[in-house]
Amino acid sequence: MSGVIHCDDLTHTFDGIAAVDRATLTIAAGEFVGLVGPSGAGKTTLLRTLNGFVTPSAGRAIVAGRDVGALNGRDLRRHRRQVGMIYQRFHLVERATAFHNALSGAAGRLSPWRTWLSTAPPGERVRALDALARVGLADRWAQRVDTLSGGQRQRVAIARTVVQDPQIVLADEPVASLDPASAERVLTLLADLARKDGRTVVASLHQVELAGRFCDRIIALDQGRVVIDAPARQVTAEQWGTLYRLEHDVLAEEAV
Numbered sequence: 001m002s003g004v005i006h007c008d009d010l011t012h013t014f015d016g017i018a019a020v021d022r023a024t025l026t027i028a029a030g031e032f033v034g035l036v037g038p039s040g041a042g043k044t045t046l047l048r049t050l051n052g053f054v055t056p057s058a059g060r061a062i063v064a065g066r067d068v069g070a071l072n073g074r075d076l077r078r079h080r081r082q083v084g085m086i087y088q089r090f091h092l093v094e095r096a097t098a099f100h101n102a103l104s105g106a107a108g109r110l111s112p113w114r115t116w117l118s119t120a121p122p123g124e125r126v127r128a129l130d131a132l133a134r135v136g137l138a139d140r141w142a143q144r145v146d147t148l149s150g151g152q153r154q155r156v157a158i159a160r161t162v163v164q165d166p167q168i169v170l171a172d173e174p175v176a177s178l179d180p181a182s183a184e185r186v187l188t189l190l191a192d193l194a195r196k197d198g199r200t201v202v203a204s205l206h207q208v209e210l211a212g213r214f215c216d217r218i219i220a221l222d223q224g225r226v227v228i229d230a231p232a233r234q235v236t237a238e239q240w241g242t243l244y245r246l247e248h249d250v251l252a253e254e255a256v
């Protein structure tokens with residue numbers, strides 16, 4: 001076994017139905033992995049087992065050397081601080097500025113009042129401004145997040161992750177609610193987190209074409225099972241077609 005993320009027969013069931021079904025996979029440091037598959041395939045559940053929000057029903061998820069399902073209390077909180085999360089709906093403090101949201105990535109290193117009363121050490125404040133510059137929002141630092149566009153908000157969330165400085169970044173449909181140009185910009189930034197910083201990035205994505213173009217590797221789930229695990233350039237049109245034809249067939253069955 002090697003790799004920053006290793007799942008070994010990982011299973012999670014809801015009411016007896018396997019959302020993730022005996023998934024075995026290894027992800028190396030610095031990889032940008034696209035997690036794809038039809039709706040309900042288990043992508044979100046898999047990501048949630050990796051950051052410890054869901055405890056596996058069976059099998060193991062070893063992340064950065066720790067068996068996540070076995071962590072609790074302080075160890076689990078420490079683990080979550082070391083794993084960055086990016087969400088479809090951003091999960092920002094909407095009434096706070098881009099700067100304060102970026103700075104909140106340092107929360108694991110600071111007491112809460114130091115983050116929110118702007119008494120964070122100068123080094124952390126510079127780090128937050130640098131992160132906003134990196135995502136192209138240097139001139140928006142003082143703007144309230146609820147006045148930014150969706151693409152800009154997601155870039156603030158990436159700046160917050162850069163400030164957090166995790167080894168691993170998990171992104172759950174990070175571009176699902178963005179226009180095509182914003183989606184490409186966000187995926188370029190996520191790819192940079194892997195390629196320039198050496199972080200491991202796992203992003204669930206619905207857009208096949210974007211996954212194939214931006215990710216190093218594709219892991220596809222279907223009904224909780226790993227059905228494709230290959231370098232992105234090696235995934236054939238036929239494989240993509242099979243994966244999403246299944247979704248089409250299920251939808252057609254449900255419509256009957």
Ligand SMILES: Nc1ncnc2c1ncn2[C@@H]1O[C@H](COP(=O)(O)OP(=O)(O)OP(=O)(O)O)[C@@H](O)[C@H]1O
Binds near residue numbers: 038046
């Ligand atoms: N909290 C829950 N309680 C019961 N069932 C759940 C729960 N969360 C997810 N499921 C079920 O687990 C399966 C996998 O869901 P999951 O959200 O992981 O899939 P997904 O691939 O992320 O889907 P989507 O692309 O639509 O977001 C689905 O059948 C879903 O209905």
